[in-house]
Amino acid sequence: MPPLPWSKPTSVDAGPADAAGLAAVAGPAGIENTPRYLRVGDGYTATLIVTGYPAEVGPAWLDPLLAWPGRLDVVVYIDPLTPQTAAAQLRKQRARLESTRRADADKGRLTDPAADAAADDAAELADRIARGHSKLFRVGLYLCVHATTLDDLDEAVAHVRATAASLLLDTQPATWRQLQGWTTTLPLATDGLGLRRVMDTDAIASAFPLASADLPAPLPGQPGDTGGMLYGLNPASNGIVWWDRWAQHNANSVVLARSGAGKSYFVKLDVLRSLADGVHVAVIDPDNEYIRLADAVGGATITLGAGGVRLNPLDIPPGDRRPQARTHRALFLHTLIAVLLGHQPPPSERAALDKAINDAYDRAGISNDPDTWRRPAPLLRDVAVALTDQRTDAADTLAARLTPWTTGSFRDLFDGPTTTVPSGQLVCWSTRHLADELRAPGMLLALDAIWREVDTPAVRCAQTPRRLVVVDEAWTLLRDGEGARFLSRLAKSARKRRAGLAVITQDVGDLLGSELGQVVIANAATQVLLRQAPQAIDVIADVFGLTAGEARVLLSAGRGEGLLISGTHRVGFQAVASPQEHRLCIGDLEVPDDE
Template identity: 30%
Template sequence: MLTVPQTPSQMISGTGNVIKTFVRLREAAGDVACLSFGRKVREYRSILKIQTVNFSLMSEEDQDALIEGFKSFLNGLSFPIQILIKNLPHQLDNYLRGLENTQGDLADVMHDHAHFVRQLASKRALVKRNFYIIIPADATITRNQAEALVNAQTQLKLRSEELLRQLERLGLSGRRLNDKEIIELYQQCLLSEEARQFPMSDNLVNGANNLMGSAREQTPFNPGTYSLEELNEEAAREEEQQGKKGKKGRKREKKAKQKVPDFVSVPELIAPSSIEVFPWYVRIAGEMGHEFVRTLAFVNYPRSVYPGWLDAIIQVDEPHVDFSIHISPLSPQQVTARLGKKATEFRGSILASQRQGRSADPTDAIALNDIEALREKLARGDERIFTMSLFVQVRARTRRELSERNNRLISAIRSLDFRALPAHWQHHAGLLSCLPDGDNQLGRARLFGTGSAATFYPFTGSDISMDTGVMFGIHPNGSLIILNPFNSQELENANMVVFAKSGAGKSFFLKTVACRLLPTSNVYVIDPEAEYNNLCNQVNGQYVRLSSESLQLNPFDLYSAAERPGQTEQEEQDDEGNFFREKLLNLVSLLELLLSDSGILTQKEKAFLYRCLTKTYENRGITMDSATHHRTPPNMQEFFVIMSSASRGDQRFGVGEDTFGLSERLERYLHLFPARTRIILDNRFVDFNIRELNDTLKPIGLFLITEFLWTKMRQAREGMMDRNTIILIDEAWLLMQFPQGAKFLAEFARRIRKYGGGLWCTTQNSDDFLGTEEGRTILAMATMKFLMKQDSSTIESVVRTFRLSRGQRNFLLAARRGEGLFATKNWTPMEVVASPKEAEMANTTLQASTAHANNIEDSIEQLEYLANGHASQKNGRRPPNGQTVVQGSLTPIDQSRRD
């Protein structure tokens, strides 16, 4: 009987053996990783997380400038570094779970959106990419580990700050990882699936190297309160006591000691249960099962490559793929002799061919010229030599999946004329080389000059997605862009501006995102074209129609603030007094917008209006005293009576005669303002429709609504409400046309963050918006920016304002409906997509609704077409004209893009 021979392998099991062999991390002290390589001397690392830029959207000039900057970055290195790139699957579990748990009238929409996202994830791998730089500290020999740690912290701080400064010159940003993030990164590198499903908690990290205690009891002892000097003194006393004992006494004491287990340590938190080394892969076993890991090493490189060639491999649509680049600078003295020897060999080969009467090999002459040119640049200091190693680590849950993923990566690599071989019998060394240890165990290094090393530029792509939030769109590489506008740790504020020509899809984008935010936020829309009526009806929102017959709002309304915890009576009175003064100034701005011909009143006219406003409130018994603010507020009719009283011979109010004719101008607008506000904001979605206002009254209506919402937001903050608020102003340039309206909106953008809100403005007239100082202020206050398709007549002002490259400019001119450039810090392409129900809610015409009825089927067909790298033959569909489809990249889905 024939038997299959057992696969040779080396089984490393047990926590102690795995830690000793594979886990180098011993401790995370603040932002420093303390490593042990089996020697008594510890080594220390600092890890930077880098925010990248979109290299592919840059013009050739910008790409060349970036590569030149990367050359300067490499020439400035005096120590080795490791660049680690991790392609991780997008964590959609929490996002989908939150959607599916939605209750109430929004449940159907959220469930439909969750089903749509699952459809996308089933056809494309949704990948999130993280970029890291590992910086080592110089190894020092000392018995005092505390002193070594302090020295390493100082050195790593200086090196990290210098590298971050160099990266800022390239347009990149970054930050150092803290202790918990360092531990999480190691957990991802060893057990990626467990790290995804069971992320490291703060309680586990705090429990390392500490005794477990009861949560009901207070721990009186805190070892962190001891200073470094006290720890050093304690160590010196112990060494002195050990020195006083004789050699025999120490031996007797050692024999008498019993082996006592230690506390739970950091390595035990991240160590797998076993690691089995096979010739073709490494199998890592953990709590959730096992993973197969294989390492590919780049061994052959072509004669010439284009800068940024690594982008095509990094952006491959495959999760669970890591890239590790080890870069070590060499001094000229280390390579001069080697280069001289190679030059002598090539020169001798050429001379031998000439003596034998044969023509010299052209490759030898070219190689000799390259070496001589490199030696000359080294002598001048224009070039440096580096040893570089590039490894690709592939993970999978099964051997078949590992083989398929490995073959796809090798095909992508060979298509660029590179060659990468599996590290057979050395995959355990490959695993160590791809950990964030900064230690190249696999070798396979090659010599590169600065010019050739700069073509390895790895910081490409721009993943701006967050772990929580709502889906804004999809990235061309297939990943989702999920953002939480109110995440203050990632974003400075929740403000956003959208610039697009008419019909580009900006309204559709805002409708879909606003609908996804409704379960957790209030959305108030100022709608100049009645485009949000359908959405308002679908989500059972509140519809407010402002017309030329009535503006529905009493601009004189006040509110009585709720008492905040810990607020003194004096502080409460000060807040109320400040609000009342601000209310008076806002009313002056409103009247200036209403009564002036050019949008500006003189100072005397403003003083007269302010005096009349004060008297109007006093007539109702309302003063600066907060105790009077609960009384019934006046209205515009009462204000008109007081303002025109002196002209009618009534001197009771003492405001003086209206010599400016303001009361005559106001009289024709009195019918617009009701005696009492006719609406109550008691809905999460409120649509203010100003379509029926004529062009003269639209700025008045916008100003009134915005000021009314501002008052309500202040009231919500005073009442400590936990729901955030989005104020959406469609076509904000209508209000920007008037100086006072523009100033008020700019002030709104500056201060709304303090009240838990965000201002979203859209405009199709970018020149008018950007041509004012207030418009530029609103833009500067907006953390999120979305540029959609632009017209040739407005593209230049957009390019100047946002400092776009030629490639980004061409992208905006050629963008299809729903496509654009989105930015929080860096620009990234984004496509707006929606589920069928969301598309039905966001569309305003029957034709658009009918077009979106089968969008989900069309989207899946196009995803299949993109995934297979060839056109779908069904119904004779072909790629859009002028569009190139590249295998491994996701062309945006042409769906759900009605403005």
Template identity: 30%
Template sequence: MRAGAVHLPAAGRPAGNAPARPRQFDADLADESGLVVGASRATGQPVVVDPFDDTRYANANIGIFGHSGAGKTYLLSTIAMGALGLGAQVFVIDPEHEYGRLARRLGGHDVELALGSGHAINVLDLRGDVHDEATLGPAVADAVDLCGVICGDLDETERATLEAAVRATFEAVERPVLGDVAALLPASSRVAQILARWVRGSLGQLFSRPTNVDLDAPIVAFGMRELRAEMVAPVHYLLAEALWAKIKWKDRRRLLVVDELGLLFEDATVRRFVVSLARRIRKYDGSLVFATQNPGDLLSGEAGAVVATNPALHFFGAQRPGEAAKLQRAFQMSEVQRSGLETARRGEFLLSAGPARLPVRVQAPPWQASLIAERHGMVEETCHS
């Protein structure tokens, strides 16, 4: 057993052959290093978890469940800042645009993805030699797939025509954008007519300009509150491909934080992206961190259940009785643990970390708490009142 860490059997598991009375909770959890997330509600001792400790945890993913007002935003902010302090890069997918000011305060970027925002991500950014098919092939496929998301299902002829146009564009233009591809398509074709609108004007500023978002910043928050309905799927695809490309570089630890996952999970592009990340991100020294206020919606579908149950670490906050019962069944909670979710106050969570089940009160270290209060308009005690 490592010094400073408490390793206890899972709740309800008898020790040896003795029919021990099920233990409802563990008392403390203190990994040797990691994220300070608060204090044990039983002992008051600091709770420190290191999601990247592969001797303890199957992956570095973290799932957070709690109804509105449970303290999820505060907890996500605490985790993000703790990871930054340990040298990781943090990307935040932010449907309600709640993390932008915090990102700026921490030396990162607030990227509002909306018409007229001035931000652009270029699907044709090439990360390698244009003459290397291992580099070019995936880039061509990404561009064709984005066009498919914009234009609707592509038939085989349209897909072949698009692929030829993308390859010709890479040969002819040093730093191509989507508008260069559209210019090579037959003007009367369905795809060319649809793309013409997306490579000009306000839409073109986002989809057909060189990338001007610094994806190497320590923290980047992507706000999506002002996205128009028709832009949702294309923006999700564009962002998913850009972030996945960064994660696969495996040059540093990265956290991808997804707030209100239940809202985003309705989009098929996000659903595929998140399921793939949950299964594969650990291979690239990364961590998927998500929060949702509707666990039942995730657990009701196969893809959602994969994502909900995949993390090695879970924080279960205040729940309504129906949602608490669903979590109890999915995560084999005791009656006492389920009841605790129904009566939990803001900032009180049940932490499931490997075999340990620990009631915690989330509290960021002082410097983090002051930033959260400043950037989110909170007072330090709000999380616990």
């Protein structure tokens, strides 16, 4: 027989490297067997046997064990009994119980309530089996506890036994049989302990589905999470919801909630804990909700719309040495002017604008040579002058339409060189002082300034800090086509630059009702849903694949309660904060520390 395509010829004198590789694949490096525990590789395990069960169980009675906050293998062996064997065993059991009852009655003893209940249950079960409504199974339930040290193992075993006792389950350690117990809990389908209990179909079915309300623990052989932050507590299991956005496929996130659901509180907690984790955070703040937080932690605040605060969209980043950097600035100005005008200009005006941008750069002495980029960049009014100089109908029309932002009432934001250069671990861009006509362009300018800092290749290296860009009330940009397109490009490109984009909005329709909004959601590995309005719940349930129960939870969720979704993982949580975090998140910084 020829060798299989994937087989590898073996040699009797295989070297130490081959033997080590085989051992690494086949199992741990070594096992130390003791009466009460096993040392498996670098960790310790202990196996518990469930020897006693309650008379009655409710639905999902294994959930407390499955949701235990630690590494615990819950293994169930189920072997069906043939109807003939089941009937014979029931007859013997009923005869034994009936003889006990008659012996007590003959001797004048009081009846044993437990024996009476057992006899009645046996009679009822025999009737269901005879009618084909139920079957009997031999069931073995074993618990394998894992820990990194012996002290941790003793504590974990005690905790697991206490959890089992709360379910009226009696457990016994597999003393002197720990090796058999450990192999029994491996996926080998071999029960080396053989301690079984007969159960009927209903008792087994009530243990399923074998699912946990908490996030899954790392698989055996995989290291635990070294990063992440506390999102809150799981109301269903009282477990901890610990999540690391940077360990996912991308660090993007979306937070959807109705007004008053606690989304700003949750995002402020996320920002605070990200800062503690060394992440650099930039926040687009339309309502001045983050200014006091930034002041408290030593962050910087840039108030767009205030006197003397200007941003020049034609600035080329000083550290960007790419030959196409000037072209990127020109393309962004096309996007900005489309947002200013509320729509994309016609082709003739776009052609005139492109020529005017290049003429403005040439007049300022800035070419495609990076050595010229240190010169002062042209302004938006210089582009308008270049449009007028073309003396064409399309250029004159576009220059006239740009008048409010070049020489008119809205010129203050663009009328001069950039006055503020963002720096620091937390930068808050406030757009509250901007007029409504400038709110979307202001957010776009802020995002562009943030992106220029993230995208500068001169500072991108292994030591580059992780950056989180938070866009609060993102509906302001999403309702505009060009703004939504810019946001979707950020969502796609952030991962390659060690950055994450967090989009927060209460206007769910603007996010879910457009293709670009769907792109933002599709590129967010972390999705957080807080309380939703009844008018939007059907759309949200369809987009996120919510069950009817999850939809009801979101309709009745309290403030700060929500659902964390990431791929196939989903878990409910209640945001929790320390007293100091709470004071920072609600903006009350005057409360004494001892209160």
